[in-house]
Amino acid sequence: MGRRRKESPTAGEVEEERPPYFFGAASTSMVRILAVSLFALLVRVLVALGPYSGRRRPPMYGDYEWYRNTSSNDLAYWGLDYPPLTAYQSYVHGRLFLQPFVPDSMDGSVVGSSRIFPAALCFVFIYFGRRIRRGRGDGSVTHEWLLAMILLNPCLILIDHGHFQYNCISLGFMIGAVAAILSGRELLGSFLFCLSLNHKQMSAYYAPAFFAHLLGKCLRRHNPILSVMKLAIVVLATFVLMWWPYLYSLDAAREVLSRLAPFERGIYEDYVANFWCSTSTLIKWKMRFTVKSLKLFSLYQVPSNHGFLHALLNSSFSFYLFSYQVHEKSILLPLIPASLLALEEPTAFGWLTYTHSLLSLFGLIYRLPIEVHGRRRPRIPWKLQTVMALSSFSSALLHLVYLIVRPPRRYPFLFEALIMALCFAQFVILAIYSNIRQWTLRDASPGFPSEKKKI
Numbered sequence: 148m149g150r151r152r153k154e155s156p157t158a159g160e161v162e163e164e165r166p167p168y169f170f171g172a173a174s175t176s177m178v179r180i181l182a183v184s185l186f187a188l189l190v191r192v193l194v195a196l197g198p199y200s201g202r203r204r205p206p207m208y209g210d211y212e213w214y215r216n217t218s219s220n221d222l223a224y225w226g227l228d229y230p231p232l233t234a235y236q237s238y239v240h241g242r243l244f245l246q247p248f249v250p251d252s253m254d255g256s257v258v259g260s261s262r263i264f265p266a267a268l269c270f271v272f273i274y275f276g277r278r279i280r281r282g283r284g285d286g287s288v289t290h291e292w293l294l295a296m297i298l299l300n301p302c303l304i305l306i307d308h309g310h311f312q313y314n315c316i317s318l319g320f321m322i323g324a325v326a327a328i329l330s331g332r333e334l335l336g337s338f339l340f341c342l343s344l345n346h347k348q349m350s351a352y353y354a355p356a357f358f359a360h361l362l363g364k365c366l367r368r369h370n371p372i373l374s375v376m377k378l379a380i381v382v383l384a385t386f387v388l389m390w391w392p393y394l395y396s397l398d399a400a401r402e403v404l405s406r407l408a409p410f411e412r413g414i415y416e417d418y419v420a421n422f423w424c425s426t427s428t429l430i431k432w433k434m435r436f437t438v439k440s441l442k443l444f445s446l447y448q449v450p451s452n453h454g455f456l457h458a459l460l461n462s463s464f465s466f467y468l469f470s471y472q473v474h475e476k477s478i479l480l481p482l483i484p485a486s487l488l489a490l491e492e493p494t495a496f497g498w499l500t501y502t503h504s505l506l507s508l509f510g511l512i513y514r515l516p517i518e519v520h521g522r523r524r525p526r527i528p529w530k531l532q533t534v535m536a537l538s539s540f541s542s543a544l545l546h547l548v549y550l551i552v553r554p555p556r557r558y559p560f561l562f563e564a565l566i567m568a569l570c571f572a573q574f575v576i577l578a579i580y581s582n583i584r585q586w587t588l589r590d591a592s593p594g595f596p597s598e599k600k601k602i
Contacts, residue, residue, distance in 0.1 A: 187298035262319025341385035356458035420570035457585035
């Protein structure tokens, strides 16, 4: 009797077979990710070898100060202008590096303190879901490219590791919060964002986007009040924990709060490409208005993950353009959400990066891979290409003139003012474009899963 032939399984019984290249593709992907991370770390170390702000100038040694005026701390000149988490970081670093070793041992503390590496990795893995782990590809290296866009941001590297600052900590917490929220862990995301706020108050630039997105998700749940209460408890508990050493008296808390808005320095820094500086060439704000007046001036859509990232960019852009006391590190706040949107908005991201870090050698990597999620790279409209080309040419020409031409004696800062005005104009165009994109979004981003109506 012949052997019975095995029947073919039905469609429902067919198991998903892993492609023969599964292990090879997955391991190759992880090697590329590791290579990008190590290269980004190497670049930071090399930049950190140069001199930094406050080097060999005791008792400064960089951004290490406190809230009170003492014989070794001139509060009006280098008092601490950041929330308590920065104070704890300063204390720990002082104990670990300054006291047992020489002050120069602080050189590598920014690299060692960076939170942006693990946060960027989490974001990229969540962004692409299981694509990386399963070794699925579409002929592109978009996940490694996106990781490079976040970690090799030239502005962040130069400001943190060249100028010796710690923006990578607060921005790392913020990116971690975004990754947690996109993965459905809203409580963890709220906690991480509160840490970002308590490290540098500029993270408040993102607060409207976080608040609106989380509130929108809570309102779509079966028990919205309970969801809001959970988030509120996490936020309040985190702030109480961070501020506990200063809650023993009203004066102690007020002492810290007063340092978070140092209006005695003036309402804005000079020659920063925001609204106040750019328009001050025509309207002398500081002469026409008091600091108190200028301080007052500055001061329900269905939520989607793609819209959340756009909201982060638009909120931070608005704060950057119109808030007071804009420092050079403030541009990092819109740059980070722009880098998270690099695959979805490559034109805007590339233009923003070139605008702030024109002719940087890092600019060579800012080129979108051929395919993203199986789609061809989007074509840039010729009108936008013309505007970008003219702005790039104007910026290059201004930089060249700045280097080789001496300005008139009557206007010694003429070229700085022109560069500032040009950059501000481009920032305004990008901000308008990004706001239009957010309010005209229709479908969920291909980088994220679609959400159900009720969670």
